Amino acid sequence: MNNTASVNALIAFYEDLSPVSVARFPEFYADDAFFKDPFNEVRGVVSIQGIFTHMFRQLSAPRFVVRERVLAENxxxxxxxxxxxxxxxxxxxxxxxxxxxxxxxxDAAGKVVWHRDYWDAAEELYEKLSGIGWLMRFLKKRLAA
Structure with a gap:
């Protein structure tokens, strides 16, 4: 299966994601899709929508920029x-x-059935927080080779 069109559509969706467009997740994700990131592990497009709705409540002006893509058969x-x-x-x-x-x-229809996000919560988030950031930076320096 060639999923280039599905990937291109999904990238466009994420790069234009807004509180209103969260309703469009079912266009891109299967009903029982799996999603996991460093803070969440859910199944179902409604639960996935909930994660992104929460993101818009917690963050100001979040936006995604896709820098690279690597395509595989499925x-x-x-x-x-x-x-x-x-x-x-x-x-x-x-x-x-x-x-x-x-x-x-x-899946065969070009919808996402499995989505796993990989990012370093310690480096990308915790180190930047005023309360525990100093501890995370200290531990990182202490454990570095």
Missing amino acids: GALLVWEMHFRRVLARGGGEAQVIRGASHLKF
Whole structure:
């Protein structure tokens, strides 16, 4: 199966994702799709939509930029950046970026059935938090070769 069209459509969807377009997940994901990232593990397109709805409540102006794609017969790997500001920060907060990758598998209809996000929560998130960031940076330096 050639999934180039499905991957291109999915990238366009993510790069234009908004609180309103979260409703469109069923166009791209199978009803019983699996999703996992460092904080969530869910099954079902409704649960996946819930994760992204929550993201829009927690972050200001989140947006995805896909930097690379690797296509396989029934899947793809997308290398991406998520740009955002923390909602609770004063003045909208400092601009932040999380860099990660998504491993995707598609069904015969070209819908995502398996989505696993890989990104380093310690480096990309915890080190930047004022409360525990110093501890994470200390541990990283201490454990480095």
